[in-house]
Amino acid sequence: DTGVSQDPRHKITKRGQNVTFRCDPISEHNRLYWYRQTLGQGPEFLTYFQNEAQLEKSRLLSDRFSAERPKGSFSTLEIQRTEQGDSAMYLCASSLQGARTNEKLFFGSGTQLSVL
Amino acid sequence: QKEVEQDPGPLSVPEGAIVSLNCTYSNSAFQYFMWYRQYSRKGPELLMYTYSSGNKEDGRFTAQVDKSSKYISLFIRDSQPSDSATYLCAMTGESSGSARQLTFGSGTQLTVLP
Numbered sequence: 001d002t003g004v005s006q007d008p009r010h011k012i013t014k015r016g017q018n019v020t021f022r023c024d025p026i027s028e029h030n031r032l033y034w035y036r037q038t039l040g041q042g043p044e045f046l047t048y049f050q051n052e053a054q055l056e057k058s059r060l061l062s063d064r065f066s067a068e069r070p071k072g073s074f075s076t077l078e079i080q081r082t083e084q085g086d087s088a089m090y091l092c093a094s095s096l097q098g099a100r101t102n103e104k105l106f107f108g109s110g111t112q113l114s115v116l
Numbered sequence: 117q118k119e120v121e122q123d124p125g126p127l128s129v130p131e132g133a134i135v136s137l138n139c140t141y142s143n144s145a146f147q148y149f150m151w152y153r154q155y156s157r158k159g160p161e162l163l164m165y166t167y168s169s170g171n172k173e174d175g176r177f178t179a180q181v182d183k184s185s186k187y188i189s190l191f192i193r194d195s196q197p198s199d200s201a202t203y204l205c206a207m208t209g210e211s212s213g214s215a216r217q218l219t220f221g222s223g224t225q226l227t228v229l230p
Binding site for chain 1: 120124157158160161162165183193204205217218219220221222223
């Protein structure tokens with residue numbers, strides 16, 4: 001399978017705990033995105049990497065959230081001191097920046113986080 | 117008021133029907149418009165991508181953009197039970213059409229009955 005892979009698929013945690021999610025993008029893609037989706041809503045942009053550089057962060061990304069993409073390949077998203085409001089589907093996506101303007105985003109199946 | 121409004125449905129149609137899905141938006145800077153399909157417990161999958169106003173057809177799917185009315189549509193012809201999913205519109209004003217800051221609608225849940 002050469003699609004975007006996310007791990008774990010589901011995570012249940014208690015309020016106040018730290019959690020970390022992993023995303024493996026499509027191998028040749030240089031751009032990687034994190035989005036968050038709550039029930040009945042569309043995905044909301046969180047942050048974006050081009051290679052290993054984190055170029056943009058949404059104001060939705062509080063100080064408790066940190067994302068890394070250390071070697072320009074896989075990425076991790078960590079949430080510290082989780083709150084019940086963090087419960088959502090965390091989606092990773094990747095794309096290939098090229099000369100064409102119609103950049104196509106490929107999403108993974110997401111990590112469903114439940115904070116009790 | 118949200119930048120992108122989408123009727124959440126649910127929408128239920130018989131197999132073979134023509135389905136019309138719509139979004140309205142308020143940001144006149146949006147110029148790239150997309151439709152994604154999302155099956156239950158899966159990530160969104162890009163269906164259609166259009167730039168500025170006009171129509172684009174791909175098989176049973178047709179996307180229309182009317183920038184003057186800030187209104188976009190997705191038509192599905194000869195709908196199939198396998199089309200049952202949530203359909204999300206998305207748009208961006210990025211000059212390069214980059215996906216960096218896509219703004220999504222809330223999605224319309226479609227069920228096609230056999």
